[in-house]
Amino acid sequence: VNQQPSTDGFWVQDLLPAQRTLEPHRQTVRGVPYSVYLIRRFAAFPLRTGELTIGGLGLRVQTGHGFGFVRTGGVLERTGAARTVSVRALPAPAPAGAFVGEATVEARLDRSQVATGDAVTLTLGARVTAGNVRDIRFTLPDIEGLRILQPRHNDVVTHPQDRVGGTRTTEWLIVPQAPGEYDIPALALPIFNPATGAWSSASTPRLRLVAVGNAIPTTIDPPTDEPAEGLDIADEESEPDIEFGSVRSESEFTRDHDTLSEAPWFGPSFGAAPLLLLLLFLGRRTLARAQAKQAENPERHGQREARTRLSDATRAAKAGESRKVYAHCSAALTRALDSRCSEPTGGLSRPQLRRLLGDEGVGQADINALLTAFEEWDSARFSPGSDDATILKGATRQCDALLRRIAKWDLSGGAS
Amino acid sequence: MKRGLAAGALLSLACLSVPVPTLAVDRLDEIFARGNEAFLTGDYAAAIAEYEALVAAGVSDPDVYFNLGLSHARADELGRAVLAFERCLRHRPSDSEARTALRGAQTLLARRQADRDGEATMNTDTSILEASYRWVSLELLSITALSCWNLFFLLLLIVPYVRRESGRLTVSVGAVISGLLAAVMLLGVSVKHDFFLDGSPAVYVADSAPLLQGPDRRTSSAGQIAEGDRCRFLREEGDYAEVQSSSGVTGWTLRDRVEPIGR
Numbered sequence: 001v002n003q004q005p006s007t008d009g010f011w012v013q014d015l016l017p018a019q020r021t022l023e024p025h026r027q028t029v030r031g032v033p034y035s036v037y038l039i040r041r042f043a044a045f046p047l048r049t050g051e052l053t054i055g056g057l058g059l060r061v062q063t064g065h066g067f068g069f070v071r072t073g074g075v076l077e078r079t080g081a082a083r084t085v086s087v088r089a090l091p092a093p094a095p096a097g098a099f100v101g102e103a104t105v106e107a108r109l110d111r112s113q114v115a116t117g118d119a120v121t122l123t124l125g126a127r128v129t130a131g132n133v134r135d136i137r138f139t140l141p142d143i144e145g146l147r148i149l150q151p152r153h154n155d156v157v158t159h160p161q162d163r164v165g166g167t168r169t170t171e172w173l174i175v176p177q178a179p180g181e182y183d184i185p186a187l188a189l190p191i192f193n194p195a196t197g198a199w200s201s202a203s204t205p206r207l208r209l210v211a212v213g214n215a216i217p218t219t220i221d222p223p224t225d226e227p228a229e230g231l232d233i234a235d236e237e238s239e240p241d242i243e244f245g246s247v248r249s250e251s252e253f254t255r256d257h258d259t260l261s262e263a264p265w266f267g268p269s270f271g272a273a274p275l276l277l278l279l280l281f282l283g284r285r286t287l288a289r290a291q292a293k294q295a296e297n298p299e300r301h302g303q304r305e306a307r308t309r310l311s312d313a314t315r316a317a318k319a320g321e322s323r324k325v326y327a328h329c330s331a332a333l334t335r336a337l338d339s340r341c342s343e344p345t346g347g348l349s350r351p352q353l354r355r356l357l358g359d360e361g362v363g364q365a366d367i368n369a370l371l372t373a374f375e376e377w378d379s380a381r382f383s384p385g386s387d388d389a390t391i392l393k394g395a396t397r398q399c400d401a402l403l404r405r406i407a408k409w410d411l412s413g414g415a416s
Numbered sequence: 417m418k419r420g421l422a423a424g425a426l427l428s429l430a431c432l433s434v435p436v437p438t439l440a441v442d443r444l445d446e447i448f449a450r451g452n453e454a455f456l457t458g459d460y461a462a463a464i465a466e467y468e469a470l471v472a473a474g475v476s477d478p479d480v481y482f483n484l485g486l487s488h489a490r491a492d493e494l495g496r497a498v499l500a501f502e503r504c505l506r507h508r509p510s511d512s513e514a515r516t517a518l519r520g521a522q523t524l525l526a527r528r529q530a531d532r533d534g535e536a537t538m539n540t541d542t543s544i545l546e547a548s549y550r551w552v553s554l555e556l557l558s559i560t561a562l563s564c565w566n567l568f569f570l571l572l573l574i575v576p577y578v579r580r581e582s583g584r585l586t587v588s589v590g591a592v593i594s595g596l597l598a599a600v601m602l603l604g605v606s607v608k609h610d611f612f613l614d615g616s617p618a619v620y621v622a623d624s625a626p627l628l629q630g631p632d633r634r635t636s637s638a639g640q641i642a643e644g645d646r647c648r649f650l651r652e653e654g655d656y657a658e659v660q661s662s663s664g665v666t667g668w669t670l671r672d673r674v675e676p677i678g679r
Contacts, residue, residue, distance in 0.1 A: 252477055
């Protein structure tokens with residue numbers, strides 16, 4: 001690039017990074033393919049009205065192939081076309097210091113209470129979503145009793161998606177010269193939004209500053225040997241560079257309280273999680289053991305279940321619930337037979353059960369007693385006179401006797 | 417009867433919904449403002465009295481302690497300034513301004529000692545462990561320790577139920593990390609509670625004096641302790657307190673010359 005475009009009368013914000021790699025894209029113009037490079041892109045904010053010109057970009061391009069003495073081709077120079085922009089004045093009423101774009105403003109004091117002679121900082125922040133942040137200018141009026149030093153600006157310009165904006169922070173050091181309460185008035189910024197063509201205004205809140213202490217004399221006293229009363233320790237000759245900071249004007253007045261780690265539950269709460277884990281572990285282990293034991297000795301488990309059923313029958317007998325008594329007794333015998341024969345017997349008919357027990361080596365007397373009991377209880381469940389307490393008790397006793405008998409069977413030699 | 421109960425309940429609710437009286441808060445505010453005003457006019461003794469009144473009223477706020485420390489520093493009571501800044505930092509370890517002020521007070525004390533004795537040693541800090549956890553508050557350490565601890569066991573609990581190998585690996589790594597974090601945080605809590613040290617942290621607030629070998633002024637000297645020295649408060653007996661100075665010397669001094677940092 002041998003000639004940058006002229007931008008007289010504009011404030012310019014480059015929109016491309018300073019350090020970047022030129023990457024071409026292909027474009028065909030009138031049948032001729034070109035490599036197109038983006039050299040520069042900027043936003044230009046006009047600073048005055050009238051016809052303003054943005055000059056053309058000048059390029060010097062080495063063409064051809066090879067290098068050094070074997071290079072062919074020549075040098076091509078091109079200049080882009082200039083562009084003229086017609087800049088209009090802001091529509092009336094255009095107040096002084098008007099800003100063009102979109103912006104919000106805020107203001108704050110770093111301290112609301114200060115000693116006379118000490119400085120506070122008034123910070124005014126403008127957040128611009130569109131427009132030239134450097135165009136924002138606030139003037140702080142003179143306030144009697146306050147010495148206002150020259151402001152300091154800090155600008156951050158951003159351009160997300162080529163929309164130029166940013167923030168402007170302006171800081172004033174204000175030194176109260178006399179005690180009292182001071183009002184820092186609201187500062188207004190007139191804004192013209194070109195998108196809507198309308199005027200608006202953004203303003204800061206009014207701020208209050210309290211200064212205490214003695215008035216600062218306007219003339220400077222000649223230096224004396226005696227140190228001034230109330231001088232900072234930091235100002236003493238022998239200890240010149242110790243800074244302690246400023247007094248704090250706000251406090252939350254938090255009170256003494258137990259911290260979390262001092263709470264009585266804090267220590268034990270560390271035991272809860274491992275204890276829970278241990279309990280779960282033990283529970284799972286106990287359950288697994290019980291299941292293993294059950295798998296190892298199903299016969300004993302079956303006998304236990306039969307006894308449980310007999311207990312249910314005994315309770316039902318006391319309650320006079322005859323049907324439940326006989327049902328529980330039958331279930332108790334069936335469960336006991338299941339466990340001894342190692343197969344379910346509940347679905348077998350009486351002859352099938354007789355045959356199975358005979359094959360297992362059970363004596364005929366026992367088989368008869370069992371089958372008789374089953375038949376008697378089946379019929380008793382539906383007969384009207386069977387709910388007599390003595391009869392029900394007799395049924396549970398009979399069931400108990402049969403269970404004992406079943407438990408004593410020696411089936412090892414009887415199986416065929 | 418039911419109506420009576422309902423009316424009682426409503427009355428209780430009404431009482432609960434009445435805003436807490438702001439009188440106490442206003443008064444604290446006023447005392448604080450008076451303290452600030454006294455400070456700004458240079459009446460540091462009055463400012464100290466106002467801030468001390470707040471502390472006596474149960475206020476244990478880092479900003480109050482900071483202003484108190486500032487007032488003591490301006491009143492040239494640097495030992496007490498060190499104590500107040502230490503208390504401020506105990507409540508808000510991240511308060512860099514208070515840390516700078518504390519360092520300033522200690523530097524001034526050291527300079528004075530050097531001017532007087534020809535040399536001075538600043539015993540400002542503490543063990544590596546204390547320095548490591550200096551910027552983290554006890555509250556944050558406690559919450560993080562408890563959370564990581566529970567997370568550790570929760571992850572241990574769910575590891576057996578995760579079917580995919582990659583998932584199990586992730587959960588196991590998470591458990592290890594949370595376990596380590598819990599250990600680090602618990603160590604921090606222990607350090608903040610001075611679990612590994614005897615006594616409690618304190619500051620020697622009076623002029624430099626010898627430490628005695630017993631709780632009696634007639635006993636001989638065991639060593640020297642300087643104003644603003646951070647020491648360990650071990651025990652008290654009568655008017656005396658047994659302390660261990662930052663240089664490791666253990667001895668007795670008058671009780672009112674040593675103030676524990678924790679209240």
